[in-house]
Amino acid sequence: MKKTSSILIIAVIIAALAFLTYYLYEPIKENIKLGLDLRGGLRVVLEAEETEGQEVTPDTIQKALGILRNRVDSLGVKETNLFPQGDRRIVIEIAGEEDPEAAVDLLKTTSQLEFWDEQGNVLLTGKNLKDAQATVDPQRGAMVQLEFDKEGTKLFAKATQENLGRRIAIVIDNNVVSAPVVRDVITTGQAVIEGDFTAKEAQDLAVLLRSGALPVSFKVMEKRSIGPTLGADSLEKSIKAGIVGIIAVLIFMLGYYRLPGLIADISLILYALLVLGTMWALGAVLTLPGIAAFALSIGMAVDANIIIYERIKEELRLGKTLLAAIEAGFRRAFRTILDANITTLITALVLMYFGTGPIKGFAVTLSIGIVASMLVALIFTRYMLILFANITKNTKLYGV
Amino acid sequence: MQIVQRRKIFYIISLLVIIPGLISLFVQGLNLGIDFTGGSVLNIRIDEKVTAGEVRSVLSSFDLGRAEVQKSGADFYIRTRELSQEETKELLKALEGKFGQVRFLSAESVGPVIGKELTRNAVLALLIAGVLMLIYITVRFEFYFGIAAIVGIMHNVLVVLGLFSLFQWEVNSSFIAAILTVIGYSINDTIVVFDRIRENLSFKLKEDLMTLINRSIMQTLNRSINTVLTSAFALIALLAFGGATIKLFVLAMLIGFISGAYSSIFIASPVWYELKARA
Numbered sequence: 001m002k003k004t005s006s007i008l009i010i011a012v013i014i015a016a017l018a019f020l021t022y023y024l025y026e027p028i029k030e031n032i033k034l035g036l037d038l039r040g041g042l043r044v045v046l047e048a049e050e051t052e053g054q055e056v057t058p059d060t061i062q063k064a065l066g067i068l069r070n071r072v073d074s075l076g077v078k079e080t081n082l083f084p085q086g087d088r089r090i091v092i093e094i095a096g097e098e099d100p101e102a103a104v105d106l107l108k109t110t111s112q113l114e115f116w117d118e119q120g121n122v123l124l125t126g127k128n129l130k131d132a133q134a135t136v137d138p139q140r141g142a143m144v145q146l147e148f149d150k151e152g153t154k155l156f157a158k159a160t161q162e163n164l165g166r167r168i169a170i171v172i173d174n175n176v177v178s179a180p181v182v183r184d185v186i187t188t189g190q191a192v193i194e195g196d197f198t199a200k201e202a203q204d205l206a207v208l209l210r211s212g213a214l215p216v217s218f219k220v221m222e223k224r225s226i227g228p229t230l231g232a233d234s235l236e237k238s239i240k241a242g243i244v245g246i247i248a249v250l251i252f253m254l255g256y257y258r259l260p261g262l263i264a265d266i267s268l269i270l271y272a273l274l275v276l277g278t279m280w281a282l283g284a285v286l287t288l289p290g291i292a293a294f295a296l297s298i299g300m301a302v303d304a305n306i307i308i309y310e311r312i313k314e315e316l317r318l319g320k321t322l323l324a325a326i327e328a329g330f331r332r333a334f335r336t337i338l339d340a341n342i343t344t345l346i347t348a349l350v351l352m353y354f355g356t357g358p359i360k361g362f363a364v365t366l367s368i369g370i371v372a373s374m375l376v377a378l379i380f381t382r383y384m385l386i387l388f389a390n391i392t393k394n395t396k397l398y399g400v
Numbered sequence: 401m402q403i404v405q406r407r408k409i410f411y412i413i414s415l416l417v418i419i420p421g422l423i424s425l426f427v428q429g430l431n432l433g434i435d436f437t438g439g440s441v442l443n444i445r446i447d448e449k450v451t452a453g454e455v456r457s458v459l460s461s462f463d464l465g466r467a468e469v470q471k472s473g474a475d476f477y478i479r480t481r482e483l484s485q486e487e488t489k490e491l492l493k494a495l496e497g498k499f500g501q502v503r504f505l506s507a508e509s510v511g512p513v514i515g516k517e518l519t520r521n522a523v524l525a526l527l528i529a530g531v532l533m534l535i536y537i538t539v540r541f542e543f544y545f546g547i548a549a550i551v552g553i554m555h556n557v558l559v560v561l562g563l564f565s566l567f568q569w570e571v572n573s574s575f576i577a578a579i580l581t582v583i584g585y586s587i588n589d590t591i592v593v594f595d596r597i598r599e600n601l602s603f604k605l606k607e608d609l610m611t612l613i614n615r616s617i618m619q620t621l622n623r624s625i626n627t628v629l630t631s632a633f634a635l636i637a638l639l640a641f642g643g644a645t646i647k648l649f650v651l652a653m654l655i656g657f658i659s660g661a662y663s664s665i666f667i668a669s670p671v672w673y674e675l676k677a678r679a
Contacts, residue, residue: 101485223509230505234643245637249630288646289574292638299631310623336595339540340588347529347584354525359577
């Protein structure tokens with residue numbers, strides 16, 4: 001009776017695993033987030049430049065991030081990731097853009113708008129801007145129309161009055177874009193920037209001005225750009241390597257440990273599903289070192305099984321019955337597996353804390369792998385071993 | 401097997417690897433990549449027939465500092481001083497003008513500040529991991545086990561660093577990740593042996609410490625070998641079939657794992673014996 005029900009349960013488990021593998025394979029493959037190193041893209045680390053009278057505080061970085069996010073949305077830059085790093089840095093990651101470098105260049109422009117009189121005194125700035133829109137005039141070409149807020153309207157009226165007949169320079173990031181002669185006092189709060197723009201440039205400038213100037217200027221500290229060819233290449237090669245490695249492990253386990261080896265192999269499939277599924281669920285990013293970590297963690301997942309089986313063998317050699325040996329083997333292996341995995345987890349967590357980009361991906365995958373391997377070995381493998389022990393008590397199948 | 405009795409032999413074997421590595425580290429140091437030194441690396445695919453010299457001759461018309469060109473199949477790695485985006489574009493244009501189709505694979509630029517931070521973070525990460533390890537092992541086992549495990553860690557780190565210096569393999573930020581993984585892995589190995597010693601000690605049999613340690617090592621030997629084998633399968637597959645970008649990363653881990661398996665058997669436990677016997 002016990003034998004029949006055990007066979008039944010094993011059959012159900014194997015069928016369920018096969019079913020899960022079959023139906024989860026596509027969604028996992030489609031939905032797991034790939035790092036820039038596997039799909040191609042650009043990662044730029046920007047650092048705020050401290051200038052006189054402009055201190056960089058966490059608040060400045062937060063403001064800048066808000067402005068940058070705004071720009072990303074209005075410029076329609078696709079699949080962009082923005083986040084702060086440390087106290088004074090911002091990381092921009094762009095995937096799937098044709099010219100990501102140009103996009104970053106545009107994003108990081110300070111876009112400080114100023115109006116100067118002929119002596120170079122600042123009359124008013126982009127702070128008083130209410131709106132900026134690009135238009136194309138058939139005669140005058142592309143330009144940007146500005147609308148000031150209440151205070152700006154007053155300031156601009158005063159400025160045009162005081163500079164009547166003289167030039168007012170429109171300056172963006174200390175470059176004079178145009179310097180028209182003031183013909184009338186303007187009280188409507190409207191102005192136009194004309195320059196040698198293309199329609200696209202006028203459009204971008206309007207967006208940048210609308211989103212406001214960045215509180216500080218940024219310089220590029222680090223820039224890594226991976227072409228789509230290399231990304232696809234790495235993905236394909238490392239998946240192949242991963243599969244070869246896993247198959248080698250599966251064969252070794254089956255050959256060396258026989259029946260328990262088979263159980264380890266079944267456990268490994270569950271393990272792989274668990275790790276990839278968790279990564280999918282957490283939205284964790286799979287990077288190239290991450291794939292290496294995954295392949296590696298397979299080897300480590302087997303380790304828990306190896307420790308258990310070696311223990312069971314020892315207990316069997318001492319003359320215990322199979323079920324007693326399995327129980328004793330697990331009890332003794334438990335502490336070993338726990339201590340060994342926690343120390344590995346400590347380094348993975350330290351790495352996660354210090355690492356950035358792909359390295360972080362490595363640490364995340366490794367940590368998920370370590371926890372999953374412990375759970376699978378201590379719960380699933382144990383249950384499977386007991387089920388199989390109900391079917392046959394032949395200890396030869398356990399390599400003794 | 402009389403492992404503890406013959407420990408001097410195993411120490412000598414380790415020193416035979418470590419000392420040349422240390423000398424090399426002092427004499428020629430590590431071959432630091434741009435993550436540490438700052439600079440740019442441009443990775444392009446042209447054609448197998450094109451030689452590194454031809455690429456170099458195109459570069460000579462640019463002011464690139466000390467430019468290095470490396471060829472691997474149809475792929476070329478051009479390492480230069482830190483280039484701006486415009487300079488990279490011009491360089492690509494010039495190469496296209498000379499060789500026709502040039503496929504862009506990757507471009508990396510790292511400022512000089514990043515390298516210093518990386519070194520600082522790496523040292524910090526190693527120290528923190530080491531201290532946490534020592535604390536955990538002291539709590540779960542005892543202080544001498546912790547010290548012996550740290551000696552094992554240092555052994556493995558020195559083996560990897562030494563070989564990377566001897567062969568002048570390039571070291572980048574992923575190397576630090578590899579080193580930390582080696583530490584985690586080799587401590588894992590060591591713990592399994594120590595755990596056995598701890599267990600055997602608890603039986604309070606009348607045998608001397610040497611015999612007990614030897615017995616513990618032999619009891620866990622199958623596991624030590626099989627585990628390093630299964631991990632090595634995965635790493636060797638990555639080394640053979642994975643892309644060029646992770647080769648050195650994987651190599652560092654492979655060396656570290658093998659050294660880790662060795663040290664957990666032949667170094668860590670004998671060192672623990674020395675400490676214990678003298679205490």
